[in-house]
Amino acid sequence: MIRSRRSGIACGALLIAAALILRAPLEASMALHMLLQLPAIAIGGALLGYALRDSRAAAVFARFDALGLTGLAWLLFATAYWMIPRGLELSLTLPLVEAAKFASLALMGALLPASLSRANAVIQMFFLGNLTWMMAIAGIQYQNMPQRLCNAYALDDQIITGVGLVIMAVLLGAAWCVWQYPQAAAADRRA
């Protein structure tokens, strides 16, 4: 238990540190920035959050997170902001925005495991449905725009990012179904 907790913390911290140290090459491309660096920070945060699920901070947060609503609302706002092209590009030029990017996404990941476990299937579907829908629409827009959305990134890069966002949205939705299926099947058997 303690060992798995330690390795969870180590892996999470390592992922976030890698996203920070490899900032320059990752942020040189829109696709790597959005599809690799941002998810790495969030996954790093999730590993930390899961490892620290029995901590005091987690217990305090639980009081503010009935049905997982607060953590899932944070998920929607954080993902929405970083999919705004201008919002994302500001992180390239303003160190404070870059810091906010790491903090908001790491926190999003950290809150997510416990919030998901507190949310029932309907609430999960509402928030993840919104997230995947938003991500897919953003991805379609990125591909369709004749002009560049970020001045720092080339049009080809934007199109690749758009394709990646659509794929990620579909995978997230599919993953949720696969994850929820055994529970739904079990509930069916009980009924």
Next chain:
Amino acid sequence: MTSRSSSKPSSSLTAAALVCVAALGAAAIWYGTMGFRVVSTEDGRRLAIEEQPRTLPLPPAAADKRITIATFFYARCNAVCSSVGSELQQMQQKITEQGLQDRVRLLSISFDPRDNSDALAHYSQRMRADPAIWRMTGLPDAQRQNVLDLAGVVVLPAPLGEYQHNAAFHLIDAGGKLVRVVDYEQPDVALAAALAMSAPPARLAHAEGEAR
């Protein structure tokens, strides 16, 4: 999750937290979209310039008392700037035909350090630029990044010695202030806006009165 009483979810605390998350999220998105008005960096740049005109530290030789329609370019460009180049040629022609050369002029500003005065002169010749209407200028090394940053022009090195950059028509008033940016696909809008700037309403009415 153990159901210790200290970690029991509270609906009023959750409601308060939700309000905070929503307020913070909305404020962030407000900031990122300049008040829910833009999503792209380029639209944001244009809006910011319109709201806060700024003086570009251009070489003194490039100053002019007329309204300037400035574009950023590099002489070797084969992509967007060559289409902007032909738009500028047409604009030059319109300015000549309509006798507007004492109100508006064109300025092409190169951000490419390889563009020395020879390269610019050659480009000017290739474009058949009339020096009374359309001039080319480079930027001194020390000022280049400063000018680009102030104008919000981002230059990305591309393969084969090319660059990708946010091309547009930049309207600079008689006082040297960059006041408006017009899309490079709308040269007519840019020219009309420049003419509107060159004749303030009062003077225009006065001139019309004289004409009558």
